[in-house]
Amino acid sequence: MSIELDSVDWALLEALQEDARLSYNELARRVHVSPPTVAQRVRRLENAGVITGYRATVDPTAVGRPVIALVRMKCYGPRCITVHPELLDDCPEVVEVVRLTGDICSVVKVVTTSISELERLLVRLGGYGETSSAMVLSTPIPWRPVQAG
Amino acid sequence: MSIELDSVDWALLEALQEDARLSYNELARRVHVSPPTVAQRVRRLENAGVITGYRATVDPTAVGRPVIALVRMKCYGPRCITVHPELLDDCPEVVEVVRLTGDICSVVKVVTTSISELERLLVRLGGYGETSSAMVLSTPIPWRPVQAG
């Protein structure tokens, strides 16, 4: 399931994590190989499941969704949302669900327009388990690239 | 700080959240405007801070970092990592820090090669505050686009 990555692969991964829209030409200049080689390497990384996608990151506050929260769930057994994430298909406010070890079965990140929308969502999530929520004040480190190390 | 988004802007945002590498040509076909208009709209969204970046998503397990955890921090007052995130500049294993309301001051997502590396990191984080960690078993919903609603 794992593939060997050389220094060219890592350089491409780091560049694409920083800016997913870099052209193969620009990537070629940065990692000192030819554009067709970049294209071939990138496709290999995609096919091997190393690169799982390319996403524009949107600032929720800038699009009118300033109320963000993390909700810790203790689900009621068989209705656990980690086992049936499709239960949340009609909740676009839910942007991430992570399943955890321990007594908390998952953490759910929600992005909403207002406190009252958050409240409605907590009622909905409360149907699947015990919830405990905390609002996101800021994101001191919003993300970091996975590095060669 | 907020700008008005029409249906073309939202269509572009949704398309670029799904696939950040779509060409302006392809975007133009999908949203039924000309390529230069797409380029101009996208630049406007970038400059307005709506789009904060474009990132390739890398599967940590596929690159030899299968041990992922969420660490809840109760920092020791003035050394709080939410106030001084630069304290973690030399910890590439830390990929996200979110500051929260409540008695937990932040949640830190860490991506490591092994349990022993995770342990070393927890010792390090323990220097800044009380830690409580849970390992990530899976990510039933890894992300969702922010939608027009």
Next chain:
DNA sequence: TTTGAAATATGCAAAAT
């Protein structure tokens, strides 16, 4: 916002290392 022409970038096949 669109059109059209110039500059760039991409993808394929063949050759080279």
Next chain:
DNA sequence: ATTTTGCATATTTCAAA
């Protein structure tokens, strides 16, 4: 076996309307 070169196609950018 992988990488590069060269060429044909496609895309991006800029100017003008």
